[in-house]
Amino acid sequence: MLEIFFKECLYFTASRLSRVITKMAEREFATIGLSPTSAFLLMAVYEKESISQKEIAQILHLQPSTVTRLIEKLIAKGVIVNRVEGRMSLISSTEKGIALADEIQRCWTNLRSNYNDILGEKQGDELTLQIFEASEQLEFIEKG
Amino acid sequence: MLEIFFKECLYFTASRLSRVITKMAEREFATIGLSPTSAFLLMAVYEKESISQKEIAQILHLQPSTVTRLIEKLIAKGVIVNRVEGRMSLISSTEKGIALADEIQRCWTNLRSNYNDILGEKQGDELTLQIFEASEQLEFIEKG
DNA sequence: CCTTTATAATTGTGTGTGCAAGCAACTTTA
DNA sequence: TAAAGTTGCTTGCACACACAATTATAAAGG
Numbered sequence: 001m002l003e004i005f006f007k008e009c010l011y012f013t014a015s016r017l018s019r020v021i022t023k024m025a026e027r028e029f030a031t032i033g034l035s036p037t038s039a040f041l042l043m044a045v046y047e048k049e050s051i052s053q054k055e056i057a058q059i060l061h062l063q064p065s066t067v068t069r070l071i072e073k074l075i076a077k078g079v080i081v082n083r084v085e086g087r088m089s090l091i092s093s094t095e096k097g098i099a100l101a102d103e104i105q106r107c108w109t110n111l112r113s114n115y116n117d118i119l120g121e122k123q124g125d126e127l128t129l130q131i132f133e134a135s136e137q138l139e140f141i142e143k144g
Numbered sequence: 145m146l147e148i149f150f151k152e153c154l155y156f157t158a159s160r161l162s163r164v165i166t167k168m169a170e171r172e173f174a175t176i177g178l179s180p181t182s183a184f185l186l187m188a189v190y191e192k193e194s195i196s197q198k199e200i201a202q203i204l205h206l207q208p209s210t211v212t213r214l215i216e217k218l219i220a221k222g223v224i225v226n227r228v229e230g231r232m233s234l235i236s237s238t239e240k241g242i243a244l245a246d247e248i249q250r251c252w253t254n255l256r257s258n259y260n261d262i263l264g265e266k267q268g269d270e271l272t273l274q275i276f277e278a279s280e281q282l283e284f285i286e287k288g
Numbered sequence: 289c290c291t292t293t294a295t296a297a298t299t300g301t302g303t304g305t306g307c308a309a310g311c312a313a314c315t316t317t318a
Numbered sequence: 319t320a321a322a323g324t325t326g327c328t329t330g331c332a333c334a335c336a337c338a339a340t341t342a343t344a345a346a347g348g
Binding site: 166179181206207209210213214230231232 | 333334335336337338342343344
């Protein structure tokens with residue numbers, strides 16, 4: 001049977017999981033009008049007085065170009081601002097952005113309980129950790 | 145630290161893993177001019193004399209519209225044909241498509257050894273299985 | 289038999305992400 | 319200090335996938 005074949009393929013299963021969990025996350029964060037990734041970006045911005053796009057890309061493990069696009073949208077929403085300094089582009093949160101912090105936190109917590117209700121808290125957290133470690137190893141090799 | 149936060153989020157880690165493994169898979173299947181998903185679709189077509197788009201969608205866990213688009217491209221490449229029967233669209237492989245079977249198999253095997261060389265065979269296969277099971281559970285709930 | 293409902297597939301549109309090329313600013317080297 | 323290289327960011331283009339609306343066919347009910 002073909003299903004057995006597929007279920008032994010990390011590409012196949014990882015893509016599928018990503019699609020499912022992305023849908024859950026999008027639904028959750030839609031309540032505050034953000035995409036999950038934008039929400040995470042915003043969390044990265046909260047951490048520091050100001051942060052460069054490069055740092056954001058490293059934290060989120062996204063390409064710089066992707067970060068540029070995310071930032072454009074968040075600036076348009078008025079939740080962050082962009083101060084250009086030399087060749088760097090320093091991002092910081094506006095009042096409006098800071099005001100979102102609690103709601104983002106809440107969404108994140110909700111999302112986590114949504115999937116942990118299904119997977120079991122221990123299993124869900126363990127799976128997450130294992131996926132994290134696998135990503136680290138694979139990405140490390142990929143980037144040489 | 146924010147990284148700790150992220151590494152505890154299944155959405156975040158699963159998306160990241162998916163991006164990394166997709167890149168590996170794309171590189172591998174690029175050698176035979178297919179996207180990984182198209183290759184898997186083709187494998188589903190090999191299994192039966194002919195198969196409907198709906199069945200393909202179920203096997204690959206993709207939306208019907210996505211399958212339509214994949215099929216368009218594979219027809220354009222001449223590796224499958226589409227025989228319309230009533231409201232169903234029955235797909236079967238051409239000679240040219242069948243000729244790809246071995247190469248697809250080889251790519252699949254290569255991909256698997258690529259990531260298992262990094263993750264360890266046992267760990268890689270176990271992770272894949274766990275991800276598979278989590279997907280099943282989450283998707284089951286999502287669809288009610 | 290005709291109308292209603294259900295199902296299979298397609299089409300239009302949108303989102304998230306990436307790659308490659310380009311631009312602008314900084315750094316190094318001569 | 320000028321030329322060459324490097325780095326940070328942006329832009330154009332492309333791909334994979336999804337959702338919602340539509341079309342086309344089949345099935346069910348009066």
